[in-house]
Amino acid sequence: MGHRPVIPEGMPVLVDEDLRFDDGGVPRPVAVVNQWLRELPASGCVSPRSWVTYGRVLRDWLEFTASRGVGIFDTRERLREALGAYAAYRSCGPVEGRFGPATWAQHVSVLSGFYRWAVGGGCAVAEPFTYRQARGVYGGERLVNLAVRRRPKPHVTIKYLEPDFAEMFVRALAGLRPDGSQEDRCRGREVARNAAVGQLALATGLRLQEFTWLLAAEVPPLPAVPCSAPVRFPVPEGIAKGRKFRTTWVSYEALAEVHRYLDLARPLAVAGSRWRPACGEPLLVTGADPAGGKVNGTRVRWAQLRPAERARLVAPDGGSMVVAVRGDGGPFTAWSSVFARTSGRIRDWYEPRFPQVNPHRLRHTFAVRTLERLVSGHYVRAAQLAAGAGHDGALALYLSTADPMMVLRDLLGHSSVLTTEKYLHRLDMTRIYQEARQRAGGVAGRHVHPADAGVSG
Numbered sequence: 001m002g003h004r005p006v007i008p009e010g011m012p013v014l015v016d017e018d019l020r021f022d023d024g025g026v027p028r029p030v031a032v033v034n035q036w037l038r039e040l041p042a043s044g045c046v047s048p049r050s051w052v053t054y055g056r057v058l059r060d061w062l063e064f065t066a067s068r069g070v071g072i073f074d075t076r077e078r079l080r081e082a083l084g085a086y087a088a089y090r091s092c093g094p095v096e097g098r099f100g101p102a103t104w105a106q107h108v109s110v111l112s113g114f115y116r117w118a119v120g121g122g123c124a125v126a127e128p129f130t131y132r133q134a135r136g137v138y139g140g141e142r143l144v145n146l147a148v149r150r151r152p153k154p155h156v157t158i159k160y161l162e163p164d165f166a167e168m169f170v171r172a173l174a175g176l177r178p179d180g181s182q183e184d185r186c187r188g189r190e191v192a193r194n195a196a197v198g199q200l201a202l203a204t205g206l207r208l209q210e211f212t213w214l215l216a217a218e219v220p221p222l223p224a225v226p227c228s229a230p231v232r233f234p235v236p237e238g239i240a241k242g243r244k245f246r247t248t249w250v251s252y253e254a255l256a257e258v259h260r261y262l263d264l265a266r267p268l269a270v271a272g273s274r275w276r277p278a279c280g281e282p283l284l285v286t287g288a289d290p291a292g293g294k295v296n297g298t299r300v301r302w303a304q305l306r307p308a309e310r311a312r313l314v315a316p317d318g319g320s321m322v323v324a325v326r327g328d329g330g331p332f333t334a335w336s337s338v339f340a341r342t343s344g345r346i347r348d349w350y351e352p353r354f355p356q357v358n359p360h361r362l363r364h365t366f367a368v369r370t371l372e373r374l375v376s377g378h379y380v381r382a383a384q385l386a387a388g389a390g391h392d393g394a395l396a397l398y399l400s401t402a403d404p405m406m407v408l409r410d411l412l413g414h415s416s417v418l419t420t421e422k423y424l425h426r427l428d429m430t431r432i433y434q435e436a437r438q439r440a441g442g443v444a445g446r447h448v449h450p451a452d453a454g455v456s457g
Helices: 029-039 048-067 076-092 101-120 163-173 191-204 208-212 252-270 335-349 359-387 393-401 404-412 417-426 429-444
Strands: 131-135 141-145 231-235 246-250 283-286 292-295 298-301
Touching: 029 048, 029 101, 048 076, 048 101, 076 101, 101 141, 163 191, 163 335, 163 359, 191 208, 191 246, 191 252, 191 335, 191 359, 208 335, 208 359, 231 252, 246 252, 246 404, 335 359, 359 404, 359 417, 404 417
Parallel strands: none
Antiparallel strands: 131 141, 231 246, 283 292, 292 298
């Protein structure tokens, strides 16, 4: 008595209909599931939203197997029969119960993790899944669960903006026409904020959570002299996916736009603001600097703070501490709505072919554009090395030892290059190679024959 609970706040708990957890000292399956859920934080799953998702997946599986008279720790034959029925139910059963391939893959992944844990802990004697060994296109081996439905190749589903559409989108966020002139029909009060954050997302590849809850104090300083090289941009672990710190980069132009917003438009909303968070106690900040500050009298590092805590930070002069704020000084979070409305306005007024833009499409756009620049840069340098030899052997050698994919993997924060490789298939490699050979020939001071420039890499 008097001790704090061991179960983390936000952890789901499954309960049987009779509200009991054991029968005569023998734990029920639901009790085993609850034990697995409680161990998720220690297994690396630290997001409460993921805990809830995993709990719902196991709940649905428990309900389905019970309705078929199969226990979740039954024999392998019985479990495989239940899995086959479950797959059919989720693919071609009642409309309200059907899953798309991506949702089904998520359920299979969760159930697979649970059964591996249960078999390892002696709670189950078998699992219903079968695996095969597969090799990624870009190298590396992994286990593939055969229960996962066939889906389009990952690169086919990537949605990004071509350079002209990306420029059109940023200008529309700023209240401008595609040619850069002022749009009289669009006079929003927050165009400077929207344009700055839109450019930031396009130039850094930050996820929605990452640029929404980035603090103004965490924005890197602007270099004293304009430069063509990208500027280092740290992503704090408190807002990064999986709480993994990484460093991406940002162009000088995009960073300058953010600083213009921070210096000119943002102070009008936060100076003297009486805003206070609607949920939770305000976290009053004093003595703020780029690394941290005193929060309610205790020194903390900004990087440690999660989104829920950042939402409650109140700056010394009033208003929120996050980069993008509302007119009352509070944090602005409705970026999906802003991007959707901007996309619709472009389609209605200028370009009917313009796609619907969401925050993740901007991340994909950054990835494709960055990879093209990386590959193009490597091609130029490799072609220069190969120019004297008159063949492409040096090109192949160079590209095998200096890998743009590894650079992009780190910028995006992917755990494996197998996740990043899907962007490689979206590039027009013939065009990139041709342009690189032409540039390399110009640097070397000799003409590159068109037939030679058109050789595919």
